[in-house]
Amino acid sequence: xxxxxxxxxxxxxxxxxxxxxxxxxxxxxxxxxxxxxxxxxxxxxxxxxxxxxxxxxxxxxxxxxxxxxxxxxxxxxxxxxxxxxxxxxxxxxxxxxxxxxxxxxxxxxxxxxxxxxxxxxxxxxxxxxxxxxxxxxxxxxxxxxxxxxxx
Numbered sequence: 001x002x003x004x005x006x007x008x009x010x011x012x013x014x015x016x017x018x019x020x021x022x023x024x025x026x027x028x029x030x031x032x033x034x035x036x037x038x039x040x041x042x043x044x045x046x047x048x049x050x051x052x053x054x055x056x057x058x059x060x061x062x063x064x065x066x067x068x069x070x071x072x073x074x075x076x077x078x079x080x081x082x083x084x085x086x087x088x089x090x091x092x093x094x095x096x097x098x099x100x101x102x103x104x105x106x107x108x109x110x111x112x113x114x115x116x117x118x119x120x121x122x123x124x125x126x127x128x129x130x131x132x133x134x135x136x137x138x139x140x141x142x143x144x145x146x147x148x149x150x151x
Contacts, residue, residue, distance in 0.1 A: 054121050055085045061115045062093070068104060072147050074112070078139025081130065089123035091116050096135045 062075045062083070074080060074095070082094040093112055097105055109127040116125035137150070145151045 052085065054089065054091075054119070055083055057119045058083050058085060058091055058093070058116050058122065061119050062112065065108075065111060065115055067098070070098075070148065072140075072144040074108075076141045076144040076147075078141065078144070079135060085122070089121050091119075091122050091125045092128065093125070094128045094130055096130055096133075098135050100131060 059075060059080075062080055063073045065074050066072065067074055067077055067079070070077060077098075079097060080093060080095050082092075084092045084094075093116060095109070095112060097108060102108070109129050113125045113127045116122055116127075137145075140148075140150075142151065
């Protein structure tokens with residue numbers, strides 16, 4: 001096991017280079033399979049940005065969150081003031097609550113952030129809780145008013 005290994009070296013002064021590959025007229029180069037893929041133009045609407053697919057997906061996720069005291073989702077209730085999605089997939093949701101003393105004031109923004117992060121394509125989510133302008137029933141959609149018997 002502890003035998004000494006002897007390394008032999010040889011001095012070389014000249015090496016013949018290997019032959020170069022040549023493309024002749026009878027031999028065609030293979031077409032790059034990525035050429036068509038890379039040259040293809042994007043079709044359809046942009047995924048990010050205002051009015052894009054990601055923003056619509058985030059709004060659909062927000063419509064799945066219901067106020068625990070009112071049987072209407074928070075989007076139709078008018079608690080979501082803005083949904084902004086960048087081209088990189090970063091979402092910023094500006095929202096409010098019905099009152100500053102709402103019992104879900106601590107848990108609702110965290111739930112909104114988790115739902116937004118669950119949307120495929122969203123890289124990061126930020127929830128901004130604002131109190132100005134204050135929420136009032138006029139911010140509710142017609143569907144929410146109908147559900148609550150206010151129409």
